[in-house]
Amino acid sequence: xxPILKEIYQGIIDAEQDIVREKVQQALNMEMEAGKILNxxxxxxxxxxxxxxxxxxxxVPEMLVCARAMQAGMSVLKPVMVEQNLQSVxxxxxxxxxGDLHDIGKNLVCMMLEGAAFEIYDLGSDVSPDAFVDKVKNxxxxxxxxxxxxxxxxxxxxxxxxxxxxxxxxxxxxxMVGGAPLTQKYADDIGADGYAPDASRAVALAKRLVxx
Amino acid sequence: xxxxxxxxxxxxxxxxxxxGATGTNLQxxxxxAGKPGEVWxxxxxxxxxxxxxxxxxxxxxxxxxxxxxxxxxxxxxxGLGERTVELNRRAVELAHEAVQGTHVLVAGSxxxxxxxxxxxxxxxxxxxxxxxxxxxxxLDAGGVDFLLIETQFDLVEASLAVEAARDLSTLPLVCSxxxxxxxxxxxxxxxxxxxxxxSDLGVDMLGINCGRSLQDNLEALKELKEGxxxxxxxxxxxxxxxxxxxxxxxxxxxxxxxxxxxxDWIAAGASVxxxxxxxxxxxIRQIAQAVKR
Numbered sequence: 001x002x003p004i005l006k007e008i009y010q011g012i013i014d015a016e017q018d019i020v021r022e023k024v025q026q027a028l029n030m031e032m033e034a035g036k037i038l039n040x041x042x043x044x045x046x047x048x049x050x051x052x053x054x055x056x057x058x059x060v061p062e063m064l065v066c067a068r069a070m071q072a073g074m075s076v077l078k079p080v081m082v083e084q085n086l087q088s089v090x091x092x093x094x095x096x097x098x099g100d101l102h103d104i105g106k107n108l109v110c111m112m113l114e115g116a117a118f119e120i121y122d123l124g125s126d127v128s129p130d131a132f133v134d135k136v137k138n139x140x141x142x143x144x145x146x147x148x149x150x151x152x153x154x155x156x157x158x159x160x161x162x163x164x165x166x167x168x169x170x171x172x173x174x175x176m177v178g179g180a181p182l183t184q185k186y187a188d189d190i191g192a193d194g195y196a197p198d199a200s201r202a203v204a205l206a207k208r209l210v211x212x
Numbered sequence: 213x214x215x216x217x218x219x220x221x222x223x224x225x226x227x228x229x230x231x232g233a234t235g236t237n238l239q240x241x242x243x244x245a246g247k248p249g250e251v252w253x254x255x256x257x258x259x260x261x262x263x264x265x266x267x268x269x270x271x272x273x274x275x276x277x278x279x280x281x282x283x284x285x286x287x288x289x290x291g292l293g294e295r296t297v298e299l300n301r302r303a304v305e306l307a308h309e310a311v312q313g314t315h316v317l318v319a320g321s322x323x324x325x326x327x328x329x330x331x332x333x334x335x336x337x338x339x340x341x342x343x344x345x346x347x348x349x350x351l352d353a354g355g356v357d358f359l360l361i362e363t364q365f366d367l368v369e370a371s372l373a374v375e376a377a378r379d380l381s382t383l384p385l386v387c388s389x390x391x392x393x394x395x396x397x398x399x400x401x402x403x404x405x406x407x408x409x410x411s412d413l414g415v416d417m418l419g420i421n422c423g424r425s426l427q428d429n430l431e432a433l434k435e436l437k438e439g440x441x442x443x444x445x446x447x448x449x450x451x452x453x454x455x456x457x458x459x460x461x462x463x464x465x466x467x468x469x470x471x472x473x474x475x476d477w478i479a480a481g482a483s484v485x486x487x488x489x490x491x492x493x494x495x496i497r498q499i500a501q502a503v504k505r
Contacts, residue, residue, distance in 0.1 A: 056393065058400075059397075059398060059399055059400030060398045061332055061399055061400065062400075064332050097246065098245075098246045099246015099247060099248075101289065150246075151452075151461050152235045152245060152461075153246040154245070154461055155246075159245065183454065185454050186454055
């Protein structure tokens with residue numbers, strides 16, 4: 001990895017917002033491609049953060065501050081990417097399901113997907129099945145991402161999938177689910193297309209589902 | 213009130229049985245997915261009371277008020293923020309009606325406020341303290357036998373809750389954490405660290421409730437026991453759920469599975485045993501029978 005990319009990568013893992021912002025700008029000044037900075041430094045860094053979380057080295061506070069460092073870098077990178085009109089690989093409607101206000105995991109997934117060149121329609125938390133359906137209907141989305149932290153709100157994932165079916169939109173989108181109480185089996189049982197246990201694996205899953 | 217009873221009974225070496233889950237059981241009885249159980253305190257009080265009665269019939273020595281999400285911060289999300297005190301008082305009344313004529317104790321349940329404190333989130337410490345303070349006063353005035361601050365994961369939030377309880381009530385106090393990353397909370401807190409930090413604030417009992425698997429819960433219990441001389445409250449969840457054809461969460465851990473583990477929980481140092489998410493009255497019956505064996 002080139003030294004400047006290594007510094008960006010390490011900056012995200014160490015949650016150094018200012019360093020990441022500065023180094024991303026520096027890399028752009030060196031006429032490095034935005035896509036390269038993203039894919040060779042920033043996305044791998046968040047994947048590493050995800051791995052550290054999975055291994056019990058990092059917990060939610062570390063994830064959050066690392067994500068903020070990633071965001072700081074994205075704030076510099078995004079205008080350039082928009083200007084260069086980098087093709088999005090997929091369009092994602094994301095939300096935490098109805099009754100559930102926990103949005104940390106969902107926000108991380110959105111940010112990682114955005115970093116992986118997906119376009120995101122983030123509906124926030126406490127999103128009703130109808131709101132998911134509306135957005136899918138009125139956009140060119142091809143992926144739906146649902147999150148739930150509570151065992152008591154998980155059933156609204158199934159309700160949302162049913163609502164998509166009822167609206168004739170189920171075939172238009174791939175549905176992915178995640179959240180602390182979720183399992184692959186649960187995802188299979190409710191008829192989702194995929195489940196990911198963490199944000200980095202959510203990106204890999206989304207790419208696979210859209211064939212990117 | 214049976215206030216004297218609680219700590220005396222525990223310190224005499226008696227193992228007490230606490231109830232099972234509130235939310236997942238009310239859901240099985242028709243509570244809509246995503247609705248907190250607290251809304252049924254007003255909408256279906258008879259069902260809340262019936263669940264209490266079912267746990268008592270199953271052998272519970274302690275029932276928890278249906279006030280887990282009873283801080284104004286959480287209730288505001290249901291449009292009930294203004295009725296926080298009324299809801300907590302009503303929930304205590306329902307518990308009292310259910311225990312009438314028995315020696316069953318009523319624990320006033322206080323769960324997390326559901327928002328992250330600054331700097332990770334946006335919640336101010338003083339607002340968090342205030343929310344717990346209001347609920348502590350309402351539960352205390354309602355006449356619960358002791359206070360239970362439960363399902364905590366963040367040392368700062370739990371400390372604010374404990375401080376509010378200590379500042380405004382003389383009731384016995386239990387503080388229980390949820391180790392949903394195995395033997396760490398989602399914020400990375402270990403049982404040993406929790407024992408050290410929370411004991412210093414002056415609680416009467418430390419605890420573990422909910423988490424990941426029964427095995428992880430037991431590991432957390434062992435670590436907590438090494439870190440404290442206080443009695444231990446232990447209410448593990450019935451594993452993680454899968455889903456049935458109706459879309460309802462179902463828990464694979466059977467009442468017999470849980471009952472069979474009670475001997476290990478007591479051996480590992482639990483003074484109060486019960487169940488969290490997924491634990492039905494039948495689970496509690498098996499736990500109670502194992503305790504009495």
